[in-house]
Amino acid sequence: MTIRLGLIGAGLMGADHARIIALDLPDASLQVVCDMDPTRARAVADACGAADIASDPEAVIAREDVDALIVASPDFTHAPLSLACIHAGKKVLMEKPLSQSPAQCLEVIGAETRSGARHVMLGFMRRYDRAYAEMRAALGAGRLGRPLMMHNFHRNVETPAADFTGAMAITNSAPHEFDVARHVLGCEYTSISASQPRRSDSRVAPVVMVLETGDGQIVTIEVNNNAAYGYDVRAELVGETASISMNHVAYTRMEGALASSAAYDADWRGRYHEAYVAQNRAFLGFVETGLFPEIAADCWDGYCAALVAETGARALASGAKEPVNMAPRPAFYASRKGDAL
Ligand code: ISE
Numbered sequence: 001m002t003i004r005l006g007l008i009g010a011g012l013m014g015a016d017h018a019r020i021i022a023l024d025l026p027d028a029s030l031q032v033v034c035d036m037d038p039t040r041a042r043a044v045a046d047a048c049g050a051a052d053i054a055s056d057p058e059a060v061i062a063r064e065d066v067d068a069l070i071v072a073s074p075d076f077t078h079a080p081l082s083l084a085c086i087h088a089g090k091k092v093l094m095e096k097p098l099s100q101s102p103a104q105c106l107e108v109i110g111a112e113t114r115s116g117a118r119h120v121m122l123g124f125m126r127r128y129d130r131a132y133a134e135m136r137a138a139l140g141a142g143r144l145g146r147p148l149m150m151h152n153f154h155r156n157v158e159t160p161a162a163d164f165t166g167a168m169a170i171t172n173s174a175p176h177e178f179d180v181a182r183h184v185l186g187c188e189y190t191s192i193s194a195s196q197p198r199r200s201d202s203r204v205a206p207v208v209m210v211l212e213t214g215d216g217q218i219v220t221i222e223v224n225n226n227a228a229y230g231y232d233v234r235a236e237l238v239g240e241t242a243s244i245s246m247n248h249v250a251y252t253r254m255e256g257a258l259a260s261s262a263a264y265d266a267d268w269r270g271r272y273h274e275a276y277v278a279q280n281r282a283f284l285g286f287v288e289t290g291l292f293p294e295i296a297a298d299c300w301d302g303y304c305a306a307l308v309a310e311t312g313a314r315a316l317a318s319g320a321k322e323p324v325n326m327a328p329r330p331a332f333y334a335s336r337k338g339d340a341l
Helices: 012-024 038-048 057-062 075-088 102-115 130-140 166-173 175-185 273-289 299-318
Strands: 003-008 028-034 052-054 068-071 091-094 120-122 147-155 189-195 207-213 218-224 232-239 243-245 254-256 259-261
Touching: 003 012, 003 057, 003 273, 012 028, 012 038, 012 068, 012 273, 028 038, 028 057, 038 052, 052 057, 057 068, 057 075, 068 075, 068 273, 075 091, 075 102, 075 120, 091 273, 102 299, 120 273, 120 299, 130 175, 130 232, 130 243, 147 175, 166 175, 166 207, 166 218, 166 299, 175 207, 175 218, 175 232, 175 299, 189 299, 207 299
Parallel strands: 003 028, 003 068, 028 052, 068 091, 091 120, 147 218
Antiparallel strands: 147 232, 189 207, 207 218, 232 243, 254 259
């Protein structure tokens, strides 16, 4: 059966999802590309063989010839569009974040819980990256002993917008680390502190965060949105008996001029291409079977990331270590079908 997908949002990530559907998902077709800007929607539709374009996301969600949705529109639309998909009974792969507001995440969680079925898979694609999967497997197999620390570096060439702030480094970029470290360690955070070194110019400086978990681990995260040299993500998981770290991911290395060098990707789309493809394939499996994919992020994970991010932004402003006060996890999210109620 071919799954007919509606794509909402034809920007940077939307165009990337469209390419993945066209080139890497033979069991899916791109039925319609929806964007406020018809020229942008048309360009993506033509490049990736979509039948149609549209500008009203709610109408696209309701279409009979759309089986499921991939949403990559601006962040503030994610919660309302998740609600629309839940109400329409359609499954959606929603780009992260679910919302930057934990309260709004809880609203979506309430709607999904009441619907009695899983609808929303969240695009925390790093869960599908091989390096993090190997770290998680090594920990699960007992090869590291008790986990003590996970160190993370997340560097972008430059900020996506000139008015990007330190708080946005925490609410826009760091949620990837909040989610993947929590996924690898299988823990919840109990506190976060954050601070920044001083740059010589007016660009946003790196943000360095220290988080504590309920199991007594420490997670450190550096987000540097103006690293200039390339897209560079690193992680090391340190256990009591061994440590495992991510290698630089590059297919080639250049030797010349008395030096050896490996290239960096310009942004996350190249570095995480395989992870995006694996994630999107898992989403199709979810649409076909109704079973929520084993390692995918759900609305509860979206809430956790949003809550830690909101608390982290507060910690940056206050300079103090702030407690992370999580709501209780609904029983609904214990089952892959969501029928635990
Ligand atoms: C962006 O939204 C992402 O999700 C990228 O993975 C991250 O590296 C970047 O900092 C964010 O702005």
